[in-house]
Amino acid sequence: MLKILVCISHVPDTTTKIQFEGDGSKLNKTGVTFIINPYCEYGLSRAIGFQEEGKKVAITALCVGGPEVEPTLRRALAIGADDAVRINADATDAGFVAKQIANYCNGKEFDVIFTGKESIDFNGSLVPGMLAEYLESSFVSYATHMDIADPESMTAQVKREVDGGEEVMEVPLPAVISCQKGIAEWRIPNMRGIMGARKKPLSVVSPNESLELVATVQFSYPPAKGNCQYFQPEDVSKLVDSLTNKGLV
């Protein structure tokens, strides 16, 4: 039996309008659509893929967050996770989140821990590496392919993106694997999945005491753009002049 943990972050859909509370202290969540972070969904899909290959697997979806993240975990259950866990704390600092997940993993003997390559809210890309370090496990970042040819061997064959190409790796399990495009295709939950998700277990666990080393002071809006300088199609050379004057070409 392969025990797989899929770490899921709960993020605003990219198309959603972003507004902050009046004092800029936090995101104003009214009217914001939240989704499973797309990179985490790749990990979930890959885990389900192992099941379809005929391997015996147990898939747990986990999110560090308040009660508002439960619909996101239910969606992971509808897509195909067997059970879900919510660690009841606001996810702020990456180190805090990684520590909470590591504490949860302690003694549970997961063989594979999937994460996304990054969360699309802050693009921090920190939790997976920190988690691997806390667990003292092997780690593959930005994985684009993964196989476990022989589950008995406790090794996986993984490809990852590196500067200048792709690296083929042999990975001892347990391992933290951060996923990106290529490792699997997203799946749309079917009606049976959605109905079944309601009955699957979702447990809530309390966080451990842990420090937050990075804290939000304030949010603001980036300076507005919107002074596009237009050129007529027949004036392409004037555009080239402008670019030349700015030293861009």
Added chain:
Amino acid sequence: MPVLLFAEASEGVFKKPIFEAATFAYDLAQKLGTDLQAVTVGPVDAAAATGLGAYGVSKVHQVLGDSFVNAAFASAVAKVAESIDAKAVVMAQTYNGRAIAPRVAVKLSAAALSGLITVPDPAAGFDTTRMAYSGKGVEELKVNADQMVITVKTNGYKVEEHPVATTLVEVSNFSSNDVDAVALELIKAAEGISLTEAETVVSAGRGMKGPENWAMIEELASLLGAATACSKPVSDMDWRPHHEHVGQTGIQISPTLYIAIGISGAIQHLAGVSSSKNIVVINKDPEAPFFKIADFGIVGDLFDVVPQLIASLKSRVG
């Protein structure tokens, strides 16, 4: 408490993102009133190591050996950081940097800050900012730790030289017993300008109608010394290779000049390119959302505009 730069070598030498990180690290060291040192791990060209002096690095710690993966890299960097009691460890936000930085942060119990473009201010409790929510917000951060591990966004910081004399020291007796993945083989991407490092990127979308029309995009890119990129549907349809796909689910880039041709500017595309410093948009639809964040725009048929653009550039080159 010096600032420590992790100078990541590719095939023994350093590339531009390392010099950006070095300049960032130098500026941080200046603000702290301390010196800048560097650590290299694995085989490094001696001239390249000494050359770090041009960026203000006064001492280079060389951890020698040739088979390192992330965990061992992180152990080596952390070991040097501890030995000199570094206030901050700075590295480039390359693929390796992203994998190593979080591990080093945990080893040092340091605060981890990724993708920075401004130097944290010691006078203001190391406050710094980062982009949030696909470029729709800016978040101001505060550090509650004595040490920091920072990655610097590629193309996010301007390289400057600050020459000093530099000494090389070998770190002996480094051995790692880290458990980690083993790299068996490197499949090199086709030669060409790396998309994340490119100063100029020429990108095209579904407006191109089909892969057979890409010759002009490549010609334009080669005239400009630019890398080529594309929108997601273009790579999904296999008109272009997947590694060219930029956006929320593709690569995030911030070149000095981004030229978007026949791309509508959907929010998921913008999520990967909106931090480009100058944006040119060529699209026949005046309502295309891309124009809202463009600096320069031409409303017109790309099959007419792009050849003119090529001709105009060629006439200048000579």
